[in-house]
Structures are given as structure tokens and as C-alpha cells.
Amino acid sequence: MIKKVLTWLGIAFLIFFIAFNPNSAAAVFESLGDTIGDIARGFGTFFTQLVA
DSSP: OHHHHHHHHHHHHHHHHHHOOOOHHHHEEEHHHHEEEEEEEHHHHHHHHHHH
16 A cells, blocks of 8 residues: 555656756756666676677
């Protein structure tokens, strides 16, 4: 029950954040995307070096 409530509160906060601070929200998501890309490139480099 608590997990469901926390999930809905998280979704509500996300919608509120995007609606009232779109520039900040875009910057946060851009930063998250860059971080995920860096992690993926790191794994790619690791496996390339492992095989080569």
C-alpha cells in the first residue's frame, strides 16, 4: 500500500516539477541523459578493450 502511495506521489511531483519549472526540468533530464550515455560509452569501451 505504501509503495503505491509513494509511486503516485512521485508521479505527481514529476508532473508538478515539469509544469511549473520546465527549463529546470529539461536541464535535469538532459543531465540524466548525458550521464546514461557516459555510462553506456564506458561499458562499450570496457568490452571493446576486453575483447581486443
